[in-house]
Amino acid sequence: MDQERHKTEWEERIRFVARYYRERTFDPEIGWKQFADKQNIRTRFRIPVWVWQVAAACLLLAGYGIYRMIGQQQPEWVVITADAGQGKEVFLPDSSQVSLAAFAELRYDAKRYGKENRQVELKGKAFYQVKHRKNLPFRVQTHLGNVVVLGTSFLVRELQNQMEVQVLQGRVRMEAGKKQPVLLEAGMSARYSETDEDLQVLQEADENCLSWKTGELVFRETPLSKVIHDIEVCYEVKLKELSGASDSLRLSASFKKKPVEEVLLVINQTLDTQLVIEKSKR
Template sequence: MNQERHKTEWEERIRFVARYYRENVFDPEIGWKKFAAERNIRSRVRIPVWIWQIAAVCLLAIGYGIYRMIEQNQPEWVVITASSTRGKEVFLPDSSRVSLAALAELRYDAKQFGKDNRQVELKGKAFYQVKHREDLPFRVQTHLGNVVVLGTSFLVRELKTAMEVQVLQGRVRMEAGKKKSVLLEAGMSGLYSETNGSIQVRQEADENCLSWKTGELVFRETPLPKVIHDIEVCYEVKLTDLSRASDSLRLSATFKKKPIEEVLLIINQTLDTHLVIEKSRQ
């Protein structure tokens, strides 16, 4: 039965070719139309080539538009890093000035800064002198918290498990941990410790908070542990006291851009200590 049906179909195909074939003028599309019309066969709608071409152009345009939109939303990071031996002065696009301490790193999105935000990210320590803009507050972000600037000049110091903010002029809002933010005014400082998760506010300004930038140290009946700490911060070194002197010792002295060797010599002679540089923090 199947053989008879296949034979009939084959004969019909041969008759079709014999009827419509003309040497050098055979058009398969015209032949198919006649064949389909005689047998009431519905042919599929044929889409003109120009429609496919227009569709391809539209798809390319849409694809390029999506690509451009994604590209425009991608941040364009500017990263500035101070060397291991000295700081660096940086002027931001809004004319704000940032003094980076040694090894500090600052970065910001050049596409958004000054337009949608004035946000920078900090690693290490830096002093900021910010241009005031009521409509666009300046924000410093660290891995532990944020500082929203309401004034002009302040210091941010980022440590591994702590964050310190000192305000010299104006006001800033310090945000860290899950506690409420605190408002710091000129002469105040805030210290956030990841250990206890709180912000400790101090009312008195630290005269030596910018010693690493100015090279000046001022001690007024300052306890020895604080003297050692300030010298370490100023000169980026680690000190040890071989004399194991009492922490109750106090120092009153001023050092202006003195070599650390001279500073230690004067302190050791004055307090009868034996402070030495243990190792560099570099």
């Protein structure tokens, strides 16, 4: 009963206010001043409206400045990929040239490249011809290690657990795993294996390291296993030897932009092997 009585009284008060209230006829500041004078209440200093407006404007400007600063720090990635069966030639902002092999991916931060750094990230295989800038060295980053360029042209091949670097001109510094960085000069190569954390440096250059780019293969008393490997890399195929030929077989021959079927025909006739292309399983 008490709740119903209070509810009824409350509704009557609301109706009374609604009956006599007129919009904009009541000034809350004047009302508060009158009430405070009757009750002897000392009012605090009132901050002018323009002060609040200036403070709000400053807050907005500060927020916008922070937003711009964060936006400038965010990278602006440029991602370039090469499709299956074909490479891609890429010119970077500093005119350095990159030849991507099939399935390779290259990316760099357009905001910082050429200004704060010359760093690119690589997945797959690529050949680089780099413009020299002493104060801003060129760097290739893979998931296994880094290559810092001290010269002009080199090859980087990144696989799931292996990384290879071959230098054609100039010098590069290879950094991989926990191994000490190695300096590679023209004609040298290095291979790092994440599986056994092994870094091998080879003094002899691989003549076929750019066969995927040039379409040329050169074999000089080359073991059969190396011949098969180079053909697979050059033509992006998987080979199978049906006759079980020995790896003691050696091949001396050269091929310049020949179809893979013609290359296999010559090798099979020369070494009496049965190399065939494995069909991909779907």
